[in-house]
Amino acid sequence: MNELRDKEEQYNEYLKYKKPENHRSTFQNLLSFIGVGIVGFVCAFMFYNVFVGHPAVNTEGIRKLSFKDRFIKKEKKGFNIPFFSKRQNLLVLGVDSNGSDTDKFRGTRSDTILLMNIDPASHSINAISIPRDSKVYLADDHGVQKINHAHAIGGVELTKKTVEDTLGVKVDRYIVINTDGVRKLVDTIGGIPVYVEKPLNYDDYSGKLHIHLDKGVHVLNGIEAEGFLRFRHDGLGDIGRTSRQQWFLKSLLDTIQKPSVIPQIPEALKIAMTYIKTDMTLYELSHFAALMRDIDMDSVEVATLPGKPSTKGVISYWILDPEKTQEVIDRLIYRVKPESAEKLSVGIMYTGKKEDAAMEVKERLEEFGYDVNCLGKGRLPHPQIIAHKQTVSSDIISKLKRKIPEIRNMQFVYDPNKQYCQQSDFTIILSE
Numbered sequence: 001m002n003e004l005r006d007k008e009e010q011y012n013e014y015l016k017y018k019k020p021e022n023h024r025s026t027f028q029n030l031l032s033f034i035g036v037g038i039v040g041f042v043c044a045f046m047f048y049n050v051f052v053g054h055p056a057v058n059t060e061g062i063r064k065l066s067f068k069d070r071f072i073k074k075e076k077k078g079f080n081i082p083f084f085s086k087r088q089n090l091l092v093l094g095v096d097s098n099g100s101d102t103d104k105f106r107g108t109r110s111d112t113i114l115l116m117n118i119d120p121a122s123h124s125i126n127a128i129s130i131p132r133d134s135k136v137y138l139a140d141d142h143g144v145q146k147i148n149h150a151h152a153i154g155g156v157e158l159t160k161k162t163v164e165d166t167l168g169v170k171v172d173r174y175i176v177i178n179t180d181g182v183r184k185l186v187d188t189i190g191g192i193p194v195y196v197e198k199p200l201n202y203d204d205y206s207g208k209l210h211i212h213l214d215k216g217v218h219v220l221n222g223i224e225a226e227g228f229l230r231f232r233h234d235g236l237g238d239i240g241r242t243s244r245q246q247w248f249l250k251s252l253l254d255t256i257q258k259p260s261v262i263p264q265i266p267e268a269l270k271i272a273m274t275y276i277k278t279d280m281t282l283y284e285l286s287h288f289a290a291l292m293r294d295i296d297m298d299s300v301e302v303a304t305l306p307g308k309p310s311t312k313g314v315i316s317y318w319i320l321d322p323e324k325t326q327e328v329i330d331r332l333i334y335r336v337k338p339e340s341a342e343k344l345s346v347g348i349m350y351t352g353k354k355e356d357a358a359m360e361v362k363e364r365l366e367e368f369g370y371d372v373n374c375l376g377k378g379r380l381p382h383p384q385i386i387a388h389k390q391t392v393s394s395d396i397i398s399k400l401k402r403k404i405p406e407i408r409n410m411q412f413v414y415d416p417n418k419q420y421c422q423q424s425d426f427t428i429i430l431s432e
Contacts, residue, residue, distance in 0.1 A: 303414040349377070376420070
């Protein structure tokens with residue numbers, strides 16, 4: 001607990017160093033209304049099928065600026081490059097409803113914040129979820145607030161600049177989705193199959209939100225998808241909800257690549273043009289879509305910015321851990337290659353019905369020279385492989401997936417925080 005307080009005090013000192021005055025009061029907490037930013041992929045996929053083939057692309061590196069430098073560097077030098085001639089950072093925002101029939105993007109909070117790194121050379125995508133409650137200094141002298149307030153105050157431009165200043169990265173393009181369109185898009189493409197890891201039940205009559213999902217595999221319609229993505233009353237708050245966003249993301253990416261989606265293109269285009277806002281041109285969207293068709297969905301690596309919940313005051317902040325956050329940025333944005341490890345340790349966690357599968361995976365891992373130093377049963381989230389150290393590369397996990405059928409379709413997550421097997425380099429979660 002003392003260590004947590006020290007980290008929070010250190011983080012607050014960073015914020016004071018940046019701008020010690022003019023801190024504005026934070027907005028009152030509202031029930032979040034989620035919009036999955038990655039729904040923008042649907043729009044891009046459609047444009048591809050209608051307009052284009054595969055463009056030729058090449059890649060170069062991106063300039064690196066440390067997350068820690070954000071606290072001591074006020075101005076950063078930018079650069080202009082043709083879209084998709086290099087690795088690109090795409091900011092995807094899901095904003096809540098403002099009840100307006102005019103501008104659907106004015107005065108809305110960004111309840112989903114996703115930073116995607118797209119590499120056209122390797123046809124790969126990495127994605128970082130930024131918790132909406134992250135305590136940051138908003139750009140342009142707007143003081144210390146939750147990062148999701150940036151869009152309500154200054155729209156996508158203020159959000160973009162705040163993300164750049166906080167993480168020390170360059171945001172090249174953005175896509176913003178109003179959540180009123182999420183239900184329509186999900187219904188249009190025939191629903192999204194998702195494993196619900198535990199019963200989700202919540203009623204908010206004033207907010208007209210009713211969430212009732214049983215444990216198990218569901219093909220979620222639009223209303224059910226909204227409930228699944230908005231739910232945050234499970235003790236994990238925004239972090240549990242962020243994890244569900246990531247699971248939903250993988251399933252959505254799988255779904256939009258199916259041929260059955262193609263007949264829905266005209267209707268989905270109408271929805272997309274109403275509820276999606278972007279600074280990408282039609283030409284750029286078509287290039288984006290061409291890349292998307294060749295993405296290996298099992299190689300997509302995701303992470304949530306590491307940190308801890310605030311232990312002070314009445315406002316629920318997520319306090320970012322500077323060092324671990326930098327690790328995530330280095331790995332997923334700058335694609336820093338980890339040093340190879342001679343021998344990696346593995347933890348296996350499983351639910352009751354997956355005990356036989358866990359023993360089979362353990363046997364196979366040991367055959368390949370891995371040290372299985374943790375084996376446990378319990379209530380677990382969605383099936384996934386969680387890397388805890390930089391030495392666990394996506395290449396290593398991809399090779400294991402090809403060799404071990406039981407883990408072949410699992411999502412790959414990078415999380416330096418160890419929630420399950422404390423002494424393992426990575427953890428395999430086997431659940432229904």
